[in-house]
Amino acid sequence: MTILVVGGTGTVGSAVVDELDEHDLIVAGHTSGEVQVDLADPASIDQLFRTIGSVDAVLSCAGEAAFGALDELDDDDFDLSLSNKLMGQVNLVRRGLDSVVDGGVFTLTSGVLSREPMEGSAAISLVNAGLEGFVRAAALEMPRNRRDPGGAGNGRGGQSAGGYGCRGLSGESRGNTARGDDRRP
Numbered sequence: 001m002t003i004l005v006v007g008g009t010g011t012v013g014s015a016v017v018d019e020l021d022e023h024d025l026i027v028a029g030h031t032s033g034e035v036q037v038d039l040a041d042p043a044s045i046d047q048l049f050r051t052i053g054s055v056d057a058v059l060s061c062a063g064e065a066a067f068g069a070l071d072e073l074d075d076d077d078f079d080l081s082l083s084n085k086l087m088g089q090v091n092l093v094r095r096g097l098d099s100v101v102d103g104g105v106f107t108l109t110s111g112v113l114s115r116e117p118m119e120g121s122a123a124i125s126l127v128n129a130g131l132e133g134f135v136r137a138a139a140l141e142m143p144r145n146r147r148d149p150g151g152a153g154n155g156r157g158g159q160s161a162g163g164y165g166c167r168g169l170s171g172e173s174r175g176n177t178a179r180g181d182d183r184r185p
């Protein structure tokens with residue numbers, strides 16, 4: 001499989017890249033990696049897909065979000081979290097639909113703070129929960145195009161990414177992708 005790994009140079013992404021090393025990987029970072037993209041910039045995402053062409057899977061282990069006390073998080077903190085980790089990954093799917101083959105796979109990263117919040121996690125919990133809602137809903141429409149974004153952990157992407165908190169998915173069944181399989185962290 002040819003797999004685009006956005007954030008593949010990071011802490012989570014490097015572990016995912018190691019797990020998937022038998023595949024043909026295209027590793028993208030913001031300033032590092034084989035190709036560069038800014039998830040917060042839709043035009044940059046479009047340019048990325050124009051550059052790499054068609055792939056079997058897109059796996060994102062990237063997305064910034066702000067951590068801080070609720071009364072200290074400002075508008076910029078929420079804007080960053082929403083535009084980068086949430087809409088950046090949502091746009092990776094939306095703008096990547098025509099670049100992923102039939103039966104292909106999208107995998108996004110949320111995080112356990114969506115369901116197990118802690119003091120200081122309001123912005124991160126917000127975007128993580130938003131991502132998980134998006135994945136569940138988008139998965140319902142993917143069979144039309146035979147592409148499944150979702151959270152199952154029994155596909156190759158799911159097995160390798162799920163242990164690191166990525167939302168893995170297999171293209172094997174609609175039920176699997178819609179169910180989700182969230183794992184720590």
Ligand SMILES: NC(=O)c1ccc[n+]([C@@H]2O[C@H](COP(=O)([O-])OP(=O)(O)OC[C@H]3O[C@@H](n4cnc5c(N)ncnc54)[C@H](OP(=O)(O)O)[C@@H]3O)[C@@H](O)[C@H]2O)c1
Binds near residue numbers: 006037039062084185
């Ligand atoms: N680490 C954890 O324990 C953990 C737990 C739960 C969830 N997560 C989530 O997992 C994701 C990755 O976390 P991490 O700890 O691996 O982060 P990290 O080590 O800082 O790595 C971030 C990766 O994303 C890339 N990146 C940064 N900004 C980007 C942008 N605007 N557009 C595209 N790529 C960008 C970085 O590229 P450059 O190096 O070139 O900047 C790098 O490859 C985050 O969304 C985080 O919230 C992490």
